[in-house]
Amino acid sequence: MGKLGILVAVAVFLETVxxxxLGTVYTEGGMVQGENIRLGFRRHMDIFKGIPFADIPGRFEKPKRHPGWDGVLKTTEYRPRCMQVNLIMTDTRGSEDCLYLNIWVPHGRSVSTGLPVMVWIYGGGFLAGGSMGANFLDNYLYSGQEIADRGDVIVVTLGYRVGTLGFLSTGDSGLPGNYGLWDQHTAIxxxxxxxxxxxxxxxxITIFGESAGGASVSFQTLTPHNKGLYKRAISQSGVALCPWAINKNPRRFAEEVALKVNCPTDQSMAACLKMTDPALLTLAGSLSISSSPDHPLVNNLVLSPVIDGDFLPDEPSNxxxxxxxxxxIAGVNDMDGHLFTALDVPSVNSHLVDTPIEDVKRLLGAYTKEKGKAGLENAYSTYTSTWGSNPNKETIKKTVVEIGTDYIFLVPTQAALYLHAANATTGRTYSYLFSQPNRMGGIGRPYPSWMGADHADDLQYVFGKPFTTPLAYWPGHRDVSGYMIAYWTNFAKTGDPNKGGLSVPASWPKFTSTGHQFIEINSKMDKNYVRQKMRTRYVHFWTSVLPNLPVNISE
Known part of the structure; x- marks a missing residue:
């Protein structure tokens, strides 16, 4: 026993020595030093937090190269997020000095070389968010540690400008907009x-992101400015074709912001806005949270990218x-729209209050208002065709969530997959539906028992939280987290989610213009979870039937 003890002591000693x-790393701006942590026997990781990838940005200007620094820059702390409104939109947080990124590098018995790289772009409606994500007891949502360790990839998370400072545009050369997208491009x-x-x-290099980050990933694949910078991309719950992803009339909102901060709305508007206090500008761009079935929340997301003739030279679909x-890879959560429709129609979460059929009509009317009465009638008959003569209250509530999910996320994502597959030469296309039920659903909980995966529910699994904080999750949650990390990192390594060293529960077929195959991801999945033609009837309605109805001007 004594000999064994000595051997163990020697092994531990050698391991520590x-x-x-990587030690100190040389970058184009100068030397950086992160921290090194031990993950297990012969597994270490270097973590760098707060490496500048651009200079402090000029107000409403594209980012510029960082001038560099002397000596060794200690990169062990997250830098502040970009200036944005707080959650209740009464104040601002963050800084204009925010163009930094974080890097996680796993090592085995020797220092890593030639690893695949995954670059994360956060969501937050183009209004909020940070490279480290929400923080609970020093457990940051977007820590790349679990993905890097389990998938043997390097993870990078980046900061980009949001809200007024990231996306305000006058629709002309005065303030062209898209500054946040330029920040992302500069980081990549x-x-x-x-x-x-x-x-x-x-x-x-693979870029991946969720919600506004998923749409950002989509925009980064569509701009002509990224040629040759990366090979792969993953959009989770957001693509460039989403109804909230492009602001078609940026001038109107720019004038509203100008009036709030006492700037003129004539030709000197841009010059005045550039000289205004950044906190005032940021607060002036906060969104109205009040919504109803007639004025749905999604229509308030107006600080978004614009077709500027530069980053986006044309409509995204072209x-x-x-x-x-x-x-x-692109996909959605099966109840992605719940977060939005539960604010528009609060009764969907109530166990006690029925949702009136009238609210279904009002929501559909708001989503189809350009087409007037014909739009609403067609939409209503499409969504109630399976109801029968006496739908129960659960059916009505679920239909509200389905309408929101389809319109805000699912249909645009299917359209983007179809266009990607149709235009691809060497690029492969994959589609998924994430359906792990929300942990707040059930009797005595805030959400109904029929609840599926809400918007942003996928994040905790992609970032491996069931492994980081095991007591907060069940074994099934660890299963689904393992599956997602395997698919995502295999894809980053090979371009095929099935191949890359980690085993997967089902072989994920390519999405093609004829087959439209996808996988459904949850903790119970097996090889039978390969599906075909996601919600075809509803995709057809929103992409073919509705656009071909005449615009009703008289109403």
Whole structure:
């Protein structure tokens, strides 16, 4: 026993002495030093927090290269998020000095080289968010540690400008807009130029994001400015075709902001806005949370990208040729619309209050208002065709959530997948539906027992939270988290979610223009969870039937 004890002590000693670490890393701006942590026997990780990828941005200007620094920059703390409104929209948080990124690099028995790289773009309606995500007891949502460790990839998370400072546009050269998208592009380009020093392969970069981050990923694949910077992309619950992803009339909102901060709305508006206090500008761009079935919340998301003739030279649907060589995964959560429709029609969450059929009509009327009465009648008959003569209250509530999910997320994502597949040359296309039920659903809980996966429910699983905080989850949650990390990191390595070293519960077929196959992801999945033609009837309604109805001007 004594000998064994000595051997163990020696092994531990050798392990500590020979800790694998990149040490000080040379980047284009100067030297950086992160922290090195031990994950297990012969597993270490270097973590760098707060590396600048651009200079402090000028107000309403594209980001510029960082001038660099002398000596070694200690990169062990997250930097402030970009200036944004707080959750209740009464104040601001964050800073204009916010263009930083974070890097997680896993090592085995030797220092890593040539690893695939996954670059995360956060969501938050283009209004809020940060590269580290929400924080609970120092457990940051977007910590890349679990993905990097389990998938043997480098994870990068980046900051970008949001709200007024990131997306306000006058619709002309005065304030062209899309500054937040330029920030993302600049970070991706920085990763491409510098990641080799961190043990990454610049020819194996995947960008991924959720919600506004998923739409951002989609925009990054469509712009002509990213040629050759990365190979693959994953959009979770958001694409460039979503109804909230492009602001078609940015001038109107810019004038509203100008009036709130006492700027003129004539030709000197842009100059005045550039000189206004950033906190005042940010608060002036906060969105109205009050919503109803007639004025749904999604219509309030007006600080979003614009067709500027530069980053986005045309309507997104005409730019898919730019993504012809990009491998692409896109999908949605089965009740993605719940977060939004529960604010528009609060009765959907009530066990006691019925949802009036009138509210279904009002919501559909708001989503189809350009087409007037014919739009509403067609939509209503499409969504009530399976109701029978006497629908129960659960059916009506579920229908409200389905309408929101289809209109806000699912149908635009299917349309984007179809366009990607139709324009692809070497790029592969994959589609998924995430359906792990929300943990707040059930009797005595805030959500109904029929609740599926709400908007943003996928994040905790992709980022491995059931492994980080095991006491907060059931074993099934760890299963689904393991599946998602396997599919996502296999895809980052090979462009095929089924191949890359981690085993998966079902072989995920490609989405093609004829087959429209997808997988359904949840803790119970097996090879029978390969499906075909996601909600075809409803996709057909929103993409073919409704657009071909005449616009009703008289109403």
């Amino acid at each position: 020979s800790a694998t670490s 380009a920085w990763v491409h130029r510098n990641i080799r020093s961190f043990g990454g392969d610049p020819d194996k 730019l898919f040729h730019n993504a012809a060589d990009i491998d692409y």
